[in-house]
Amino acid sequence: MINLMYLVFIAMMALNMSKEVLSAFGLMNEKLVASNTIATERNSAFMTGLEAKVGEQPAKYGPLKAKADTISALSDEFNAYVESIKADIIKSADDPEDYETMDKPDALDTKFFVSGKPTAAAGEFLEKIATYREGVVGAIRSVKEVDGQVATNVETIFNTEDVKDRDGVSKNWLNYNFEGFPLVASLTKLTQMQADVKTTESKVLSALLAGQQTLDASATNYKAVVVPDKTAFFSGEKFTGKIVLARFDAGLKPTAVEVNGKSEFEVQNGQIVLDFPAGNVGEREIKGELQFKEGDSIVKIPIESSYAVIPKPNSAVISADKMNVVYRGVKNPMTISIPGVPSVSAKAPGLKSVGGAGKYVMDVTTVRAREVNISVSGKLPNGTSVSDSKKFRIKDIPRPIGTVRGEDGAIKMSKSGLDKASIGAILPDFEFDIKLKVTNFKFKVEGQPTIPVNGGRLNSRAKSALKKAKRGSSVQIIDIKASLAGNSGYKLKKISPVIVELTN
Structure with missing residues (x-):
């Protein structure tokens, strides 16, 4: 009888110890849940602050926000999944707040194991862990601001490979960590897994901002x-x-x-x-x-x-806006100034001021010499006088080229095309955009007398002669006379003729 009472006493002591352990797990789980709540608020506050930084400096903090969003999305998804498992297994407890009654392993064992083998739900659990682990590790290693050791820690903490017990026996990770454990212990393990997720997220987010601040403070910037x-x-x-x-x-x-x-x-x-x-x-x-x-x-x-x-000058700056020479027959634009001098005086034959900022035009049509000298003088703000001069060559306008319907030289054209065409003259590759107006020319059809024509189109006599011309014969537009638009008194050089071969 004494021996039986002793055995009962020992059993009661073991029962009391078990209840204390269960309560300890429950209290630990509560502390982890509270800690996770604080971590969630801290991470949310960080993301809110980062969002504000993006609003202030989008170019700088926008890329960081995108990286942080990736980590947060992976963490939120996995955390919600683990929370759903906890909510599912806690249903088996009579009182979710009475940890001493949560000593049965049935809820999680039934969900994850059948005859000791993992279920589809267990496979999904392992897959979710792998997705989170690989996604976070990949994201961290692509971010230079985060220490690579953080990624290594994630790989270690969320490693699901087989483990060895203290006897050196290799066991499946899921069986080793969850099979046969009391409900409250499994809840605590799952909550600890959520805490690891929150801690990882916090480390990455902090490292992102710290990395940017380090980069900002770097001497290389x-x-x-x-x-x-x-x-x-x-x-x-x-x-x-x-x-x-x-x-x-x-x-x-x-x-x-x-x-x-x-x-x-x-x-x-x-x-x-x-x-x-x-x-x-x-x-x-x-x-x-x-x-x-x-x-x-x-x-x-x-x-x-x-x-x-404009700094203090030591010489005048005189330049033609379009060339290093001036031409007769046109108004040559000039810019004349002395650096550091507000206004200057320039003198030369045919030179005339046309406004502020040293703008002049020079008309050397009546100047017979081959060169013209431009003299410039002015005063610095301190009263010192400065002067300079420069010579420019004087050239005539180049020889114009006659055209028929805009074409020059030897061309081919139908009778009807020539009948309606206009006779013109151009100055190809000339620096000035000058319009030439044809005043008269001579029209010569092969085998027929030369016909004088006034203006820039064929007259009735020329058209009659054109009708008699044979196919393949040549028509010459010669002795073309033209005048400068705006300066009809200037005599142009002899204009080159145009030879037209009739195609019909």
């Missing part, structure tokens, strides 16, 4: 920039200035830009492209501000600089 005390120095002066470090960020784009009253500027590789009129000669200011959005605030960075328009 800085360049040495020389900042002179002024942007123009005269000959004989000393150069003075500073060297500063400037950070170049291709993804950085201000919320707003304002420079000298203008607010529309192109941003290229994080650099604002300035493009506005330089203004008159002298010192000019650049003033404005850059605005960056940071959270709910706008950070304003002032812009203050200056530049000089």
Whole structure:
């Protein structure tokens, strides 16, 4: 009897110990669930913050957000799947809050095992783990901002290969971890798996932002920039200035830009492209501000600089806008200026000012010489006089070429085409777009007398002679006379003729 009572006492002690262990698992599960809730809120807050960063700097943080979305999607999907398993097996418990009654393994064993062999549900569970593991590892290894050790940890934590027990016996991962365990222990293991998912997600998200911040702070993003005390120095002066470090960020784009009253500027590789009129000669200011959005605030960075328009000259700059010579018979456009001089005086035969900014035209039609000299003078802002001169060659307009219906030289044409065609003259490859007006020409049909024609089309006599012409015979358009549009007094060189072979 004493021995029997002793055995009962020992059994009661074992029963009490078992209940304490079950309660410990339950309490651990509660703490893990609470921790997972906090991790979820933390990760959600990170994604919200990253979303705000994308709104502030889309070029910089947009790619990070896309990578974070991939990790979050994989984590959310797997976490929801594990939660569905937990919800399914907890139904077998009489009271989900009484952990001491959750000592049976039946719920998960029935779901995952039949006669010790994995079920279809078990296969799905392993497949979901593999999908999460491989998806997250692949995403992490493609992101340079995240340490590769994080991917290695994921591979280790979510490894489902066979494992060895402490006796060295190899066992199936699913059987080893879930078969025969009390319900509360399996719930805790599944919750721990969710905690590992949350921890992995948190590490990756934190590493993404930390990696971008490290990249931003890297010395490779800085360049040495020389900042002179002024942007123009005269000959004989000393150069003075500073060297500063400037950070170049291709993804950085201000919320707003304002420079000298203008607010529309192109941003290229994080650099604002300035493009506005330089203004008159002298010192000019650049003033404005850059605005960056940071959270709910706008950070304003002032812009203050200056530049000089045109440095001190040592010679005049005189150039023909279209050529290095000037032509008789046309108004040659000229630009004449002296760098650093607001206004200049230019003198030469036929030279005339046509507006500001050193614009002139030169008409040398009546100049008989072969060269013309242009003299230029002016005063610097400090009162010093400067002057210079330059010679230009004078040439006649090149010899024009006669045309029939826009064609020149020896051409083929039908009688009807020639009858209606206009006779013209052109200056091919000439720098000026000059219109020539044919005033008269001579029309010669093979075997017939030459017929004079006024204007640029065949008259009745010429048309009659054309009708008598035979197929294959030649018609000559010779002695073409033309005048310059706007300068009829200029005598052009002899115009080349056109030979037409009749095709019918």
